[in-house]
Amino acid sequence: MSEKYFCKYCGRQFNDVRSLTSSLCPRHPSGPGKGRHAPYEGGEKETYICKYCGMKFSSLSTMTANLCIRHPKGSGKGRHEPML
Secondary structure (H helix, E strand, O other): OOOOEEEOOOOOEEOOHHHHHHOEOOOOOOOOOOOEOOEOOOOOOOOEEEOOOOOEEOOHHHHHOOEOOOOOOOOOOOEOOEOO
């Protein structure tokens, strides 16, 4: 079984790290297309927990699509981020 690699900003799945880090991320913290995908260093899970507020999500892409009320930049000023 091949490994799966996920972007920690948008949850998109890639087949290898090179593909992941070579393209621009639409949910990068600096803005859409202003930075590259970054590897999520945790493993694939059934449930992902936001490290800022504790909300639970079934996928990284769902988690990172939503704004977090307890984000360090302020309520609604940043997206949920997965706990490792």
